[in-house]
Amino acid sequence: MxxxxxxxxxxxxxxxxxxxxxxxxxxxxxxxxxxxxxxxxxxxxxxxxxxxxxxxxxxxxxxxxxxxxxxxxxxxxxxxxxxxxxxxxxxxxxxxxxxxxxxxxxxxxxxxxxxxxxxxxxxxxxxxxxxxxxxxxxxxxxxxxxxxxxxxxxxxxxxxxxxxxxDLPSAWYLLASPGVHAATAGLFQAPDLTRNAAPAKIADFLSGTALGNAFEPVLRRREPAVEALFEALARIGTPRLTGSGSGCFVEFATRESAEAALAALPVGVNAWLARGAxxxxxxxxxxxxxxxxxxxx
Structure with missing residues (x-):
């Protein structure tokens, strides 16, 4: 109730x-x-x-x-x-x-x-x-x-x-959390954060040439739990970081493929599925x- x-x-x-x-x-x-x-x-x-x-x-x-x-x-x-x-x-x-x-x-x-x-x-x-x-x-x-x-x-x-x-294509996502709270303010001040990337265009993203996250290398170096999660997710796809937090995701074209990937993850990985809206x-x-x-x- x-x-x-x-x-x-x-x-x-x-x-x-x-x-x-x-x-x-x-x-x-x-x-x-x-x-x-x-x-x-x-x-x-x-x-x-x-x-x-x-x-x-x-x-x-x-x-x-x-x-x-x-x-x-x-x-x-x-x-x-x-x-x-x-x-x-x-x-x-x-x-x-x-x-x-x-x-x-x-x-x-x-x-x-x-x-x-x-x-x-x-x-x-x-x-x-x-x-x-x-x-x-x-x-x-x-x-x-x-x-x-x-x-x-x-x-x-x-x-x-x-x-x-x-407009984005239909997709399902395997989401995962390492249980680490990433402090956004601290990450923005990190000396190894890239702050001068060449501006991209929407077409660069749609063609797949712009898919990175500036915070990913910084957070993976700072947080062993995030690095371990990336290693686990790499077994079932291409993991990516979202925002400036510690959460990660892997994209799939269908629900069936996302469900199969979730089932293949090692025991103990905190992961779940969601559909893109x-x-x-x-x-x-x-x-x-x-x-x-x-x-x-």
Whole structure:
């Protein structure tokens, strides 16, 4: 039984994970932020966010939220507060979550959770903000939030906020986590991180000539658990790192081939399967809500 039942006023909203199919750093801005190029691939698997509007204006987290994250620092709570402040909305909300996306894995869990709060609360509170406005608010919370707000696979530049929708072929992914929390800030400061890669074009990615991840060699040298995971995954395909986290993935054309690879992995490897999505299931949930159906996570 759900901890957040619909009978008690809760609605459930999906917060899908993502993969970075390619990631490189092409420079650094005057403010110190790195300029990236990457491809975001949304997945049909992720967290579930639960929301229950309240009329007293209070924003409260129900349950523990993400492990070790204080309520004041929780991106779910911060997203709701930003939206409330910008809209001058008098309503509040109770927020709950069922976490599936591992923290620090590079699968975008925190950013996706925040985006789901922005998009779903915009609907529940009846604010009428468009996706561009919501993405601008989301950028205050993290560079990956806008892609989850827009809900489309995308080529991204800048700090990750300049998005160009991109069509990607159907694919299944074997995802794996070594159980290591990669500290993004520390990786960006690593002296052996390549920060001046030659800019690529979308055509370079589509042709397969741009598929690397700038953080992969750095993290494999720093974390024995990540290196060991790469070695295990190399037995069933070509492993790649996602984002600046420790999570890895192997791409397959069909579910059957992905399932066979999962079965062939050594015992003890923390791995699971997910399908690539053409668009975010969050968009489907919002559309279902507008037609009167109940969204589901």
């Amino acid at each position: 759900s901890r957040f039942p619909a009978a008690q006023g809760w609605s459930a909203w999906p917060a899908p994970a993502k993969l970075n199919l390619f990631l490189q750093i092409v420079g650094r801005r005057a403010d110190g932020y790195h300029q990236l190029q990457t491809v975001f691939r949304l997945l049909d698997w992720g967290d579930s966010v639960f929301l229950r509007p309240r009329m007293d204006g209070v924003i409260a987290r129900v349950g523990e939220g993400a492990a070790g994250v204080a309520e004041a620092d929780d991106l779910l709570v911060r997203a709701a507060k930003i939206l409330k402040n910008e809209s001058k909305c008098v309503q509040g909300v109770d927020i709950g979550i069922e976490k599936r996306i591992p923290m620090g894995g590079g699968f975008g869990g925190g950013s996706s959770d925040a985006a789901t709060v922005l998009v779903a609360l915009n609907r529940l509170w009846g604010l009428g903000f468009d996706f561009e406005r919501l993405a601008e608010l989301g950028l205050r919370l993290g560079a990956d939030v806008p892609v989850f707000v827009h809900g489309r696979n995308a080529w991204a530049e800048g700090v990750g906020e300049r998005l160009t929708a991109i 053409d668009r975010s299931p969050l968009l489907d949930a919002v559309e279902s809500f507008t037609t009167g159906a109940s969204p589901s996570g």
